[in-house]
Amino acid sequence: MLVFVTVGSTKFDALVQATISEPVLTALHTKGFVQVVLQRGNSILDPDCGASTQDSLTTRKAGVDIEAWKFKPSIQDEIERADLVISHAGSGTILDVLRSGKPLIVVPNPTLMDNHQKELALQLDRLGHLRATSVDDLPKTIGSFDANALVPFPAFDGSKFRRLVDEMMGFTDM
């Protein structure tokens, strides 16, 4: 099984570094994951190397194959291919993953100012569509994660906005 980890194009060093840490990889391996694909965006992967300049690298640790990329050409393809997605709390990524029907763990970035992203992650966690957690609690959350317990996210429905705008512009009667 494959897990896709993405921080979009953001800088979220703590999440990308946790992803390749022993506790997270062990938790993933216990759940049957043998492959990690990581999109690190502008985050630093290895603090010892300073800024990692390589666009991609592959390695193996704790029984898991790791592929780390700066940017993947198509995020959507990676989501489709994955059995689990772990992501930052960007609303675009969250919607893309939930609409693809993939199980999702969201880790909001605590270093952001005016962190309204966290609100969305917590609200969707409350509604049961995903699990929201912190970098520190990630191994525990992976351990207790049950994809079957998630509530399916409703499909996109453009009819509400279309009806409202058509009424507003006089195409249909108020």
Added chain:
Amino acid sequence: MFLQIVTVLGFLLVTRIYVVVSSPSPKPRRRDDGETCVLAVFLGSGGHTSEALTLTSSLDFSRYSPRIYIVSEGDTLSASKAVSLEHSKASRNPIPGSDGQRSFEIVTIPRARRVHQAMWTVFPTFMRSVLACIHLVTIAPLLKKDSFSTPFAHLLILNGPGTCVTLCAAVMVNKLLGLPRPKMVYVESYARVQSLSLSGKILRYFVDRFLVQWPTLISGSGREECYGCLV
């Protein structure tokens, strides 16, 4: 004497602004099926662009044509996303008889404030953005034929952030001068669950419809409407 004239003019201006801002927008006239509306959409980059394009994709393009996508200077990603939406719509249901006609255009305006720009240097940048918006919304339509009955667009969709406030300000200039203007609908980002964005807090008093996507954002002001997730 001079002071009195200024006072009277000032009083009249304030009264005009109050009347214009507080007056409800008139009921739309009935549009027949064959008619079209010019649609303008502000693409605010990143998640804002995705949401604005998803909202646009809900609409019937044979009614809302042509479409004007307004992007900030340097935001090539939003412009290319708009082009790919247009292509996917055109391949799914081609509109008969529209061959060769320009069905959309992309307009670029300067940013109201660049990311990390020091506050004390914002004013000239902001004014440049305001003037570009006034040119687009107020001046350019006047220079065209039949301009007194045609606004630059009939409908303007706003989703944030910053620069959409200057666009709305330009539309208010038209309203004050009695010029034709687009109807404005603001949709607060789906990411806003507990509190409105700064753009939302300002614009809710000026736009024709103000939509939020979480019921937690309905305040006592009576401005917000919620129909759940629209993206």
